[in-house]
Amino acid sequence: MKKINFTKLTPYFYVAPFFILFAVFGIFPLFYSIVLSFFKWTPSGPEKFVGFANYIRYFTKDPYFGRSVYNTILLLFTGSYVQHLFALPLAIMLNQKFVKGRDVLKTIYFIPNITSAVVVTIIFSMLFDEKFGFVNYIMETWFGLPEIHWLSSSPGIKATVSIILNWKYIGFYTILYLAGLQAIPSELYESAHMDGANVWQQHLKITIPLLLPVIFFALSISTINGLQLFDEPFILTGQYSRMGGVDNGGLTTTFYLMFLGFRLGRFGRASAVAWLQFFIILGFTVVLRLIINKFDYTIEKKEK
Amino acid sequence: MDMTDSAVLASRRNSGGEFSLLKPGRILTYIVLVLLALAFAFPFYYVFVLASWPNDNIFVWPPHLLPGPAFVDNYHALFEQVDFYRNLFNSAAIATLATVTIIFFCTMGGAAFALYELKGKKTLFSLMLLTYMIPGSLSIVPFFKIINVLGWYNTWLPMIIPGMANAFGIFLMTQYIKPAVPIDLMDAARIDGMSEFGILLKIIFPLAKSGISVLGILTFIGSWNTFLFAYIMLPDEKLTTFPVVLAKLFSKTSGGYGALMVGNAIALIPLIIVLLFFSKQIIAGITEGSLKG
Numbered sequence: 001m002k003k004i005n006f007t008k009l010t011p012y013f014y015v016a017p018f019f020i021l022f023a024v025f026g027i028f029p030l031f032y033s034i035v036l037s038f039f040k041w042t043p044s045g046p047e048k049f050v051g052f053a054n055y056i057r058y059f060t061k062d063p064y065f066g067r068s069v070y071n072t073i074l075l076l077f078t079g080s081y082v083q084h085l086f087a088l089p090l091a092i093m094l095n096q097k098f099v100k101g102r103d104v105l106k107t108i109y110f111i112p113n114i115t116s117a118v119v120v121t122i123i124f125s126m127l128f129d130e131k132f133g134f135v136n137y138i139m140e141t142w143f144g145l146p147e148i149h150w151l152s153s154s155p156g157i158k159a160t161v162s163i164i165l166n167w168k169y170i171g172f173y174t175i176l177y178l179a180g181l182q183a184i185p186s187e188l189y190e191s192a193h194m195d196g197a198n199v200w201q202q203h204l205k206i207t208i209p210l211l212l213p214v215i216f217f218a219l220s221i222s223t224i225n226g227l228q229l230f231d232e233p234f235i236l237t238g239q240y241s242r243m244g245g246v247d248n249g250g251l252t253t254t255f256y257l258m259f260l261g262f263r264l265g266r267f268g269r270a271s272a273v274a275w276l277q278f279f280i281i282l283g284f285t286v287v288l289r290l291i292i293n294k295f296d297y298t299i300e301k302k303e304k
Numbered sequence: 305m306d307m308t309d310s311a312v313l314a315s316r317r318n319s320g321g322e323f324s325l326l327k328p329g330r331i332l333t334y335i336v337l338v339l340l341a342l343a344f345a346f347p348f349y350y351v352f353v354l355a356s357w358p359n360d361n362i363f364v365w366p367p368h369l370l371p372g373p374a375f376v377d378n379y380h381a382l383f384e385q386v387d388f389y390r391n392l393f394n395s396a397a398i399a400t401l402a403t404v405t406i407i408f409f410c411t412m413g414g415a416a417f418a419l420y421e422l423k424g425k426k427t428l429f430s431l432m433l434l435t436y437m438i439p440g441s442l443s444i445v446p447f448f449k450i451i452n453v454l455g456w457y458n459t460w461l462p463m464i465i466p467g468m469a470n471a472f473g474i475f476l477m478t479q480y481i482k483p484a485v486p487i488d489l490m491d492a493a494r495i496d497g498m499s500e501f502g503i504l505l506k507i508i509f510p511l512a513k514s515g516i517s518v519l520g521i522l523t524f525i526g527s528w529n530t531f532l533f534a535y536i537m538l539p540d541e542k543l544t545t546f547p548v549v550l551a552k553l554f555s556k557t558s559g560g561y562g563a564l565m566v567g568n569a570i571a572l573i574p575l576i577i578v579l580l581f582f583s584k585q586i587i588a589g590i591t592e593g594s595l596k597g
Contacts, residue, residue, distance in 0.1 A: 010500040011420035014412040015428065017469035022435055025466040029443035029450060034444060090340070095332050107583040108341045111348065114586070115575060116529040119568045122554050123347045126354055126561070132363035134350065141366070171344060172590070179323040214595070221594070228441050231531050239555050254441045262446045262536060275440045281439050285477035 001140075017248050036271040043265030054272035065273060067248050068256040069280065072227055073160060075252065076284075079165035080226030084218060086170050091177035092203065106178070109171030117168070117231035124164045125236055126149065151236070154249030161250060165226075172220055180214035181207065182295045216292045223288060227281045230254040348572060355565035362561050376563035381591025385547050386541065388567055392459075392574070395545040397528040402464050407516050408524045409469035414515070415508050419485055429478075436471035444536070451537060462537040463527070473519050476593060480515025481508065519584075521589035546571050 037054050040047040058065035089107075112120065117222055127134050128150040139145040150156040180238065182237040184206065192202045208215075233250035237243075244251025251259075260272030354362055359374035359381075381389055417578060419430055451462045485508055493503050509516070531547045536545045541552075549572065553564045579586065 007494070007500055008421070011422045013418035014416035014420070014504075015422070017409045018413050018432065018471070018474055019428075021466060021469050022432075022471075025447060025450065026435055026438070029446035030451070032446035033333065033443055042567070067319050090337075093337060096333065098330055099333065099337070105341055106580060106587055108344050109553075110583070110587055111575070111579060112344055114525050114529070114549045114579075117530070118550050118554075119351075119571050120347070122564065122568055123351055123552065125554075126565070127350060129363065132365055132367055134367045135367075137365070137367050143529055167344065167347070175587055175591055176594060179595060217594070224439060228439055230441075235531075235551050235554065239551070241555075257441060257444070258532075258536075262448075264437060267322070267445050267449075270445050270504060274445065278439060278442050292593075 022195070033271040033274060036267050037275055039268045041266055041268040044183050046268075049241075050268070055276065057269070058272070059275065064256055065246060065249065065253075066244070066255045066275070068244075068251045069232075071158065071244070071249065072229060072252045072254075073280075074163060075165070075229055075233075076223065078158065079162035079229070080169070080222040081219070083166045083170045084173060084215070084222070086166065087112075087173035087218075088177050088215075090170065090174045091181055093206065094174065094178055095181045099194070106171075107177055109174055112115060112168045113172040115168070118235055119148075119237040120164060120168055121232050124160065128160050128163075152246055154245075154247040157233070157237060157245050157249035161229075164236075165229075171224075176218055177211065177214060180211050184210050212292065212295060216288070219288055220285065224281060225286050226281040227277070227284060228254050230258065234258075237249050253280070307507050321507055344431040348563045351568045351572060355562060355569045357562060359560035362565075364508040366376070373565065374562060378560070378566045381560060382563035382566045385553065385563065386567075388546070388549065388570060390542065391546040391549045392546060394543060395528055395539050395547075396574075398460050398545060399524045401460070402527040403465065403520050403523045405464060405468040406470065410473030410519060411481070411509060411512055411516060412504060413450055413469055413474035414479075414481045414512070415485075415504060417474065417478040418509070419487060420492065426568045432471045433475060436475070437545075448536060456537075458538060458540045458543060460543070463530070463533060473523070476519055477512065477515050480518070481512050484511045484515070512560065517585065518593045521586055522593045525586075525590075 014129055035076055038049060038051060040050045040054075054103070094105065099105075128136070130136060130147055130149055130151060133150070135150070139148055142294060148156065152159045179301055188206050188210075192236060193277055197205065229252045233244060235246035237250040240259055245261060254277070257270050257273040257277065260266045260273060337362060353368050353371050355378055356375040357368055358374040358377060361372070362368075362375075417425065422428065447466075451457055454461075456462050456465075462568075489507060490503050493507055498506070529547065530545070531551065534545045534548050535551065537549065550564070550567050553567060
């Protein structure tokens with residue numbers, strides 16, 4: 001009898017660690033951050049209840065928040081979404097039957113992804129150095145371009161961060177898409193070929209629709225990670241001291257949140273930023289979902 | 305269209321391709337693939353180039369393309385500033401501890417969802433997945449306060465304990481355990497008098513091997529590279545991880561870029577060695593992990 005009772009309790013013991021840890025380190029901070037966001041906090045502690053003032057200030061008098069949201073969303077497109085336009089064709093190229101050395105190529109494409117963001121950013125700051133960097137050298141001697149201000153102008157910082165992110169993640173998504181492509185039965189392409197579909201039509205009618213779940217999944221990770229971007233711009237632009245470099249070009253929302261919370265000790269304002277950021281992420285995720293659903297629907301309709 | 309027709313068509317397609325159409329396409333494909341490989345690999349090479357030039361000669365015009373003579377000098381300069389191997393050791397130790405605990409607790413949680421009767425299982429499972437959607441930056445400020453209250457600031461604990469039973473890991477392990485462990489086998493073991501914990505250790509763990517290796521690889525790499533968390537929770541130079549120390553060196557750079565680049569180079573070496581031996585498993589692990597997750 002006792003043994004059976006214990007067997008019944010076992011699964012509760014097994015899932016308990018997750019729910020206990022989540023209660024302490026997940027739920028509690030979540031509610032706590034709501035509370036925090038309604039108070040004025042200084043490095044010495046809570047001062048007074050201020051209601052929505054911490055939120056309202058970002059729409060009225062604090063220009064940095066708006067700037068950080070603008071930077072983050074711009075970088076989401078140039079640094080996180082654009083790479084899918086490279087990764088998918090690259091995966092299709094790699095997936096061609098005749099390609100030899102696929103595993104070696106995959107490994108090389110993939111190394112950047114598992115390299116520490118700090119190491120990567122330091123390397124790129126050297127490559128993109130304005131006076132002596134390798135990139136400007138190529139630009140000037142091969143293409144005759146003037147010195148490009150990669151690190152001392154707002155568009156330059158964004159371009160550099162975007163290039164870093166593309167370099168770091170194209171390989172990852174290529175391999176993800178490649179795995180998705182390999183799951184598509186090759187008979188589909190063969191029969192499409194018989195029906196006279198050219199390569200473009202085949203990819204448009206077979207590859208993209210069948211890969212849609214993988215694409216949605218990949219774009220979702222891109223969105224969530226992209227909107228929380230921190231490491232690369234933070235290190236590239238000299239950490240807290242310069243708040244994202246020239247014209248705050250590299251100041252992302254998470255960067256600003258960290259700056260308020262951990263540099264200034266303004267936990268209330270930082271928490272308000274965190275919640276506004278949460279709603280931005282939520283909004284993007286919902287819109288993405290709606291777009292994909294619409295796609296799915298039109299495909300089904302056509303097939304019918 | 306019968307078999308012979310399609311065979312003729314196929315052979316035509318092949319012969320046409322052999323001589324005219326496919327070859328230039330193939331060459332173009334290879335050119336693109338190899339150029340990209342070079343673009344992805346070049347920055348790694350460049351680290352070793354910069355790491356080997358003396359400080360007063362790193363930044364020159366035209367930039368160096370070949371390694372120089374000062375790697376050893378830069379190496380000594382680095383270790384005059386920081387005990388870098390200690391930080392690499394810290395990173396490895398934290399990543400190992402995180403991996404071991406995550407494997408243990410997530411396999412346990414996964415077993416509960418995959419193999420046991422659990423009241424409100426579906427609700428609990430979706431509740432767990434919902435928690436996975438919460439962005440980490442949302443609660444980082446109060447999280448920091450909790451760590452302080454617990455007295456865990458400047459220890460390894462915040463890097464290991466809060467994440468050791470996490471939603472992604474349990475979800476992944478549930479997916480792997482469900483088809484891998486037969487319930488009959490567990491019942492047979494119970495009849496033989498094996499305890500539930502014995503079943504977990506002796507039956508579920510061995511059978512969940514492939515899932516464990518995927519989760520282990522993902523966790524180790526994630527923990528090894530983590531920056532933001534270590535930067536906030538673990539500032540002590542003796543206790544902290546290598547990315548934090550490199551970021552600090554980079555922001556000072558008073559010790560010279562040569563030494564900094566040696567640090568980067570040393571940090572890359574374990575990665576390169578691991579990839580030489582395990583690239584297939586790592587790539588398989590990460591794709592499976594993300595596609596299942």
